[in-house]
Amino acid sequence: MLKASALYLVVVIALIIAVFCASLITVAAFYRQEHQKSLRYAKLSVNLESGRALLLSSNYQLYDQEDRLDLFEEENDSVLLRKEHWGLFDLGTVSAFSQKDTLSQSFLIGLDASGDKSAIYLADEDRPLSVSGKTQIVGVAELPKAGIRQAYVDGRAYEGKELVKGALRESGRSLPKLNKTLILQLQETLQDSSESDPISADSASRSFFRNVKKIRISPKNPIVGGSYSGKIVLLCDTVLTIKKEARLSNVLVFAPGIIVENGFRGSCQLFAVDSVVTNGPVSFDYPSAIGVLSKGKGGNQPKITLGEGSILSGILFTHEEERSDLQTQISLGKNSKVMGEIYASGFIKFEKPVIIEGKVSCNRFIIQTPSTLYENYLIDITLNRPKRSLYYLTSSLFNSTSKNQRVLTWLK
Template sequence: MLKAGALYFAVISAFLIAVICASLIMIAAYYRESYLRELRRVRLERNMDSSVAYVLKHQGPLGMDSVTLDLLGAETDSVSISNRYWGIFECPVISAFVSRDTIKKSFLIGMDTRMDTLALYLSDEDRPLSVSGDTRVKGDAQVPKSGMRKSYVENRPYSGYKLVYGKILESGRTLSPLSGDMIEALEKELDKDVSAMEVLPGQNMDVSFFGPEKVFSVPLAGEVTGELSGQVVLYSDTSVFITRAAKLNNVVVYAHSITVEEGFEGNCQLFARDSIIVGDKVVLHYPSVLGLVAKEKTVDQARILVGKDVSIAGMVFSYEPKRSALQTMISLSEKTRVEGEVYSTGLIKLGKEVSVEGKTSCNRFIMQTPTTLYENFLVDVTLNRRARDRHYLSSPLFEAKGQQKRILKWLN
């Protein structure tokens, strides 16, 4: 006959064995779930990489509507791609999902223009281009058939031993056109009715690119003073004044005229109908944009005026649909540095010691001294295509052959 202690020992042993077996089953289930989760994660990342490659290989702009793709045709690898313009860049948002697991990525698309070796393009208006002082053009140059020549300005000769440190080619009567689709998109944004928009609140905000964009009209005072980051768009049917206290990151602004206060530093895309005025010692980080899109009939000259000792990493451009008597003008004051592109369908006015590390295109250069206005003269300026960072990416606004899409910037 068994003692009661033996039965008690048997029950305890059975209980411990049950606990151990249950723990082993739970551990096995946990590791199985972790393994399956890791497989889904790897699969999602693979699908995301495939989707990014698909977007970058797609020729021309992607459709502006959201599309869902079954990558392998097995209805198990699905991605959703939505695309829109963010200023003058394409901005896709990609979602890859398997069951309830999803990963998202958003980025700006830029154009690889390393094959474009031009430092200077000057439309042929039957006028030669004159260089004087310490001017240097490094890279290829397309100039009028009448060519380039050395000249004296303020009793100073040209100090270089070559007119162009690269090839000299003949230019055409007009500039290379800008993207019609993108110009049309910019014009729609600039002509939007702001009356129904929410007025920009006083608090700071950071808006993710994975959700809906935040759209505001600028208050009647026209001042922007807060910290704005991410998917924020500001509109005004009059003027906007960006103070030096403002902190803008990835923000886009559309207005009739925009003024940036001296000492401001940030990253933004500014588009105007009439004028953009940038104060002295402003720093605009890559990929910032100053864009002037003038209407066909304007009373005053549409222009971009950039102050002294300004640093711009990005693009400065002006556009008008037809050449007017008062052509658009981009004015870069003394010691200003642009790393990127300067493009004007009209005039470019360069102060002394201006440096453009990239490409400069216009119909005509002008230079003002206390006594004389010079046309198609370059004096003490540097146009250096070779100095531009090899990782620099342009915008599809500037159409060119052989461009390749690349990821310009990841967004949150």
């Protein structure tokens, strides 16, 4: 005859077995769910890469529209593509989705610039380029027919052995034309008078997966001193001052004139009609850009001034439709450094020494010494094309012949 305790023991064992079996079923269900999730994630990742490849293709020319595609026409591999202009570059967003699962990417697009080996393009105005002191030109030099010569300035001769460490080519009478479509888009934004969000706080952030947020700075207090990041366009109808404590990340700024205070550091694209001036050392991180688009009217000389000790990684350019008496000017202060490209539709003025790792294009050089102003002289100026980063990507602004589009930087 069984004791009552034996029944109790059987119940306990049965309960343990039931719990164990339930656990196995739960683990199996969880594993299956995670396995299916992993498969969906892998499939979405592949679809995301396919969508990105489509956007980076030179054949993809659809702008400012959402483009929904079924990659394999099986109604379960959908991607959403969008390409639009963001300053001097293109902005791409890709989303791959299946049921309730979505993977997305946002990035700036640049052009491969490795094929352009030119360090200098000086338009042919029937005068030679003169070099003195510790000047170095490394890379292809596109110069006037009058060529290049050594010069004796302020008691100093040229200290190098070769005038150019690279090939010599003849330049044309004018500079290569800029991308007209892109210039028109920038000019339209500079003239934008549409309503926009008033500035209501010292900071704002906007995901690049959302629509652009335009903020118009009040002309009564034209100052930017807060933190702005993402898909934000700052507009101002008067001269705008960017304080040194401002934190700008990938935003666009448009104003008639822009002043950047000493000590500022950020990544942004600044566009003006009259001038962009930096006071003292500032640092613009890659990919930054500064552009002045002159209307060709008025008595002031449109210019960009990069203050003493400043560093810029990206693009400096000026533009005017027709050459005026007061041609545009880019002025580089003493000990300043540019890693990228400089294009001046007029003059480039140096205060020696200056280092440029990349390419320079202009109609004429001007260099200021304590005693004299020299034209088409380079004194203690370094132009080194091979020093520019191998990962540097250029803009379609320069009508590059390169069709190789690549991801310039990832965005959020």
